[in-house]
Amino acid sequence: MADPLVLPQDADLLQRVLRVKLSPSEHPAPPGPLVALPGLAAELAAEQAAADAAAAGGGAADLAGALARRWSEMGQRRSLVDRAIMSLLSEAADEGTHAAPVVDRLAACYGRGLEERRRLAGLKAGPPAGSLELCEYILELCVSYSAMGLTNPQLFPQPLAAQRAGPVRLADMLEAEMSGGAALPSGFIVRLAEHASAEGSLDELASPLLRSVSERMSTNASILLPSFALPLKVLVALLEAKPMRLAFVRDARFQPTAPIVPTLPPQLAAYAAQLAQRTAGAAGGGPNGRVYEESLLGPFFKPSGFPPESVAEAVAAGGPQASVAQQLFANASKGSRAQLESSMTTLRLASASLAQGTHAALQALLKCKEAQQPLFAWIAGAISANTERAKDWYAHGQAPSADLASLGFVYNLARCLLKLTDPFADHASPHAAKIDGTFLLSKHRFDTSSETKLLATEAALMHWLDPRNQDAADRYLRHMAREGDGPPAAGLAGGDGAAACSGGDGTCAAADGGGAEDELALEVSASFGTISEFFFLALRALRVSAVPAFKRLGQIETQAHRIYVELRRATKAGDPPDALRVLDDELDKLTARRLCFEAHLCDREMSGAALRLYLLTMAWLLRLVAEGQGAAAGGPKAPDGAPAPPGLAGALPLPTLPLHKHVPRVFAAQPEHLMEDAVLWVKWIGRYEPETLDGLSEQQLALLLTFCVVFLGEKGYVNNPYLRAHLTEVLSLFVPHKERAPASAHGRMAAALASHHLARRYLSRYLMAFFVDTEYLGSHTAFHDKFTYRHHIALILEHLWTLPDFKASVVEAATGSDSDRFVRFTNFILNDTIFCMDEALRKLAKIREVELLQRDSAAWAALTDDERKDKLTELRTAEDSGGYYMQLANEIVHMLNYLSTEPLLVAALMRDELVQRLAVMLNSFLLKLVGPQSIQLKVADFEKYHFDPRALLGEIGQIYAHCAPRAEFAPAIVADQRCYRPELFRKAFSKVLRFQLSEGELATFGAFMAQCQALQSEASQLEEDLGEPPDEFLCAITFEVMKDPVLLPASGVHADRAAILRHLLSDPTDPFNRTSLTVEQLVPAPELQQQIRDWRTQRIAAARAAAAAGGGGGDGAAGAGAPSGADPMCVDG
Structure with a gap:
């Protein structure tokens, strides 16, 4: 060895x-x-x-x-x-x-x-x-x-x-x-x-390594590939090393500096040229959305199951990303629910895995202090470069531009940011108080100067941020001069002793009484903590991703329903197989797209995290208002000044109601989308995932109700009426009704509403006030939109009427200092009832006309193909709108019915400006439902169009009975000579009402019929006695003899007070020259009134004297008030 x-x-x-x-x-x-x-x-x-x-x-x-x-x-x-x-x-x-x-x-x-x-x-x-x-x-x-x-x-x-x-x-x-x-x-x-x-040698080692991992992710972008997340896992492993984190954010490819024009195939040469021109014209030539998607970090956020949307993506329909819908949801419209659920689960698991990986990567980067600011800058840049995604592209049939990042990219980025915000998303978390309200007022991450604010105008905001700037001050004062009665959002005040600008003279006084110029400034923080960064980055990311995606999902559903209805019609009509196949294929594609969107947006983890963030946003906005009012001292308060209910104990400070007229400037200056997105998200979750709302804690439900009630009622804090309209949609989620499921949620959320201190005191009157406000939404679709929101209000009020506290608040609103508001509310109920009922009955008549034509096979065959197509189009239009308007009419008639059960509310209905209109409306409906032309309403399927004539007639009969005891009502009924007919009352009574009304109501209705008939005889005799009145005694609006004449100062015309008051309830202008007119401007005309009285006395005395001298007379006068036939103004063909 x-x-x-x-x-x-x-x-x-x-x-x-x-x-x-x-x-x-x-x-x-x-x-x-x-x-x-x-x-x-x-x-x-x-x-x-x-x-x-x-x-x-x-x-x-x-x-x-x-x-x-x-x-x-x-x-x-x-x-x-x-x-x-x-x-x-x-x-x-x-x-x-x-x-x-x-x-x-x-x-x-x-x-x-x-x-x-x-x-x-x-x-x-x-x-x-x-x-x-x-x-x-x-x-x-x-x-x-x-x-x-x-x-x-x-x-x-x-x-x-x-x-x-x-x-x-x-x-x-x-x-x-x-x-x-x-x-x-x-x-x-x-x-x-x-x-x-x-x-x-870090750069030599890290740069090629990190770029290679990024490129692998870019070429492995299909979320369905088993290995799609491998590069992401590699990145997370690499980022365990702090030097790698620094190398990552310092790499030249991390922060984009120039735009990218996507490479498109030859067949899209024209579009590519247009896109290149658009990119070249971008402000500053900065990076566009696509370049962020292809940056060092971008590919890790790209995989998703969203279907292609841009032109470039559509051309690449054979690629892995575009085939997600094809692979998972082939023949989706015919697949079983179990199969579709399995496919959606597959997609959701893959998406969750990606979110977990990107969250781990970002967390690793954030652990390195030197990497935080570059990472925040990248995220903010990616969001800003895709700001156009927040636009309502598909509403105009136009897909987002190809130079924007894909929907999957921005969605995954938002989902990752939600994971970063989740630790402090509880609105009662102490970390939530660290959110800085001036974050979006600075240009630290985003330039929001051109975005619509909750209240502040551009001129006001510039002045608040720099009050020493004379040019900004001049623009502010010019704006106030144009407003006429004060600055925009008059009385916008600083939060902590800041100035309140009020009055129309251009002066500003400090809220605490001081006048120092520097107190006017809205001070923006010099730096912001990570809580504020996470909070606002997540909100802005949702703004360009999930929020417009939910809107797109709604559009896809509408398109799919339209194709489904068309396919059923075509199948029933026996259209050619090729035409049916085209419709069937289109329905499959739309269903697959819908399921892809639902798999992402209705993912419980993602949607729940977004809901928590938006509830925090609501709490934060309430806090801005509360702190501006100085309500933070002394602990949480309920918004009406009472101790906070148990559900809000330990929460952020709450404002007191009614809110101060001076709006805190930091609140007024926030972008409108913060509130809008939060409200829309809750609305969508209530529609697509009601079980998620059902899972909210009592504290969260109380917060949601507080937010809705405060900003629904305080329109001085929210400029956009559509924002307040969306609040009614959210509130309707708390109301039990058959359109929502599961039933278990009804009781829990309804209980939260019933026990909410603020809602019990204010909600009913706020809903009635907003019912009126929906008349003035201000958009080109406002006329139709108002019916949607009034539908929600009707559902809520119907439920609240069953709760004693809420019912009492309605009565108080009608009889107290707000009685004029209740009168306006009732006026618009009558407006809607008349319009919706007329439209519905007119459409039913059209439906019957086409149905009769179709039953006559010879007559139908005699029509040309174009004529038959036109008739079918008319039928579909009538079916769509007829059922819709009938449903609305049923709801509003029912509302009027239960409101009239309260005698104090009936008294409000008997005011001069309402009673005659109510009488004419009821008589008109009775004529149409039981009069000679009612046969025109007999369609084949009443239920299909929500038309139940017996039930409807029963509700109308109950309204008659509820109002009958009032002395003003019967004369108003008889005064309607165009539609009042005693025989119609008798027919309705014998055919329907005796089975619909209670015993007491039957007795009241019978006595009322007799009273009206007697009054009709008296009225006919009086009309004959008076004869032809002088023109100067006639109301310029109704052409009837005036009882209480008033002068309209601008036009110099005389009108009866009741008639002009009815007009002003809907239109605050002089009907003869359209100038502004208020009740206070009406000038009484006592001399003219006395002349009319004298004339009446003289004519009646003369008629009686003549009758006494002639031994009677007036033969045939008893029936003079009843027209012999149906007036076309009352019976719609």
């Missing part, structure tokens, strides 16, 4: 860690064979021989201790290890070890080194002297030589592929590990990156 060349413990260490031997006699340490290093062994043998020769001169003792003395210094032992590793990497080529890349071999050595270090540290007798230090040195050298082998791959013999890969070999190793291969040793990547950073 040859003499040993090194210390036994060192030889053992080299065997165990590097798997090398220095002499053939060395026995292998398990497991596996050892690699011989003959060159190094020869060198060591020569050195040993020289040492032995020197020791021989000193005798046998010196010779025996020569080996120990030679390796007594640690430096020599470290040198041995260094030489061994160099020999392993270069000299061992003869044994074929270069077949593996350098980093693979050294990583394996590093792993064995970790095991050896643990073994040595665990020895009971302790490790041999210096062994632990030497083992640590081996680990250090493995890392050092790995870095050399990666950044300078030609330095050592290794496969050609490894030489070409360079640092990218690390990504291959990590991917293999993620796929179930050998794992890299713990801490190897971190130590490697730290070494490269210390040696100044």
Whole structure:
């Protein structure tokens, strides 16, 4: 046996860690064979021989201790290890070890080194002297030589592929590990990156490596591929090392600087040219949405199951991303619910996996303080570059431009940000108080200067931010002068002793009474914490992703329903198979698209996180108002000043009602979309995922109700009436009705509404006030929109009427200081009832007309194809709108019915400006439902159009009965000479009402019929006695003799007070010259009134005298008030 060349413990260490031997006699340490290093062994043998020769001169003792003395210094032992590793990497080529890349071999050595270090540290007798230090040195050298082998791959013999890969070999190793291969040793990547950073070679190592991982993700973008997330997992592993995080955000490809024009196929040359021109004209030539998607971090957010939307994506319909809908939802309109649910679950799991990975990557970057600001800047830049995604593209049949990032990219970014906000998303969290309200007033991340604010105008905001700027002040004052009665959002006040601008003279006074100019300034913070960053970045990301995606989902559903109805019609009509196949294919595509959107947007984890964030947003907006009012001191308060209900204990400060007329400036200056998106999200969740709303805590439900009630009632705090309209849609979710499921949610949410202190006190009157406000929504679709929102209000009020506290608040509103508002509310109820009923009955008549024509096969066959097509189009239009308007009419008639059960409310209905209109409306409906023309309403399927004539007639009869006891009512009924007919009352009574009304109502109705008939005789005689009145005694509006004449000052026309008051309820203008007119401006005309009275007295006296002298007369006058036929103004064909 040859003499040993090194210390036994060192030889053992080299065997165990590097798997090398220095002499053939060395026995292998398990497991596996050892690699011989003959060159190094020869060198060591020569050195040993020289040492032995020197020791021989000193005798046998010196010779025996020569080996120990030679390796007594640690430096020599470290040198041995260094030489061994160099020999392993270069000299061992003869044994074929270069077949593996350098980093693979050294990583394996590093792993064995970790095991050896643990073994040595665990020895009971302790490790041999210096062994632990030497083992640590081996680990250090493995890392050092790995870095050399990666950044300078030609330095050592290794496969050609490894030489070409360079640092990218690390990504291959990590991917293999993620796929179930050998794992890299713990801490190897971190130590490697730290070494490269210390040696100044980090960029050489990290840049090609990180770019390669990003490119792999870009080419592996289908979310359905089993390996789609591998590159993301590799990135997360790399970012465990702090130097890698720094290298990532400092890479030239991390922060885009220029736009990218997408490469399009030749058939889209014209579109490509248009896109290039658009990109060139972009402001500042800055990066567009697409360049962020293709930046270093962008590809990791790209995979999704959303169908293609842009022109470029549509052309690439054969690609992996575009085929998601085809692969998962083929023949979706015919698939079973179980199959579709399974496919949606598959997509949701993949999306959740991606979100988890991107969240881990961002969290890793955020752990590095130096990486935080570049990362926030990248996120904000990506959102800003895709701001146009927030537009309502599809409403005009136009897809988003191809230079924007894909919907999947912005959705995944938003979902990742939601995970970052979730730890503080509870509105009662102490961290929520750190949200800085001036974040979006600065240009720190976003430029919101051109965006619509909750209240503030551009001129006001510029003045508030810089009150010393004379130019801004001048623009502000000019704006106030145009307003006429004060500044925009008159009385907008600073939150903490800031100034309140009020009055129309251009002056501003501090809210606390001071007038210092610097108190006018709305101070914007110089820096912002991570809570504010996360909060606003997430809200802005949702603004360009999930929010417009939900709108698009609604549009897809509308399109799919239209195609479904058309397909049913075409099938029933026997259209050609090819035409049916086209419709069927289109329905399949739309259904598949819908399911893709639902899989992402209705994912419980994602939608729930967004809901929590939006509830926090609501709490934060309430806090801005409360702090502006100084309500923060003294703990939480209910919005009416009472102690906060249990559900809000510990929550953020709440404002008090009614809100102060001075709106806090920091609130007024917030972008409108913060409130709009929050409200829309709750509305959508209520529609698509009601169980998520059902899962909210009592505290969260109380917060939601508080927000809705406060801003529904305080229109001075919300300029946009549509925002308040959406609040009614949210409130309707708390009301039990058959359109919602599951039923369990009804009781829980309804209980929250019933017990909410603020709602009990204010909600009913706020709903009635907004019912009126919907008349003035101000958009081109306002006329039809108002019916949608009034439908929700009707549902809510119907439910509230069953709750004693809410019912009492309605009565109080009608009889107290707000009685004029209740009168306006009632006026619009009458307006809607008349319009909707007339429209519905007219459409039913049209439906019957076409149905009769279709039943007459000869007449139908005699029509030309175009004529039949026109008739079918008329039928579909009538069916769509007829059922809609009939449903609305039923709701409003029912509302009027239950309101009229309260005598105090009936008294309000009997006011001069309402009673005659109510009477005419009821008479008109009675005529149409039981009069001669009622046969025209007999369609084939009443239920299909929500038409139940017996039930409707029963409700109308009850309204008659409820109002009958009032002395004003019967004369008003009889005064309607166009539609009042005693025989119609008798017919309705005998055919329907005697089965619909209660015993008491029947008695009241019967007495009322007799009273009306008697009054009709009197009225006919009076009309004959009076004869033809002078023109100056006639109302200019109704052309009837005036009872209480008033002068309209602008036009100089006289009108009866009741008539002009009815007009002003709907239109605050003079009907003869359209100038502004209020009730207070009406001028009484007592002299004219006395003249009319005198004339009436004289004519009646003269008629009686003539009757007495002639012994009677007036034959035939009793029936003069009843027209012989149906007036076309009352009976619609």
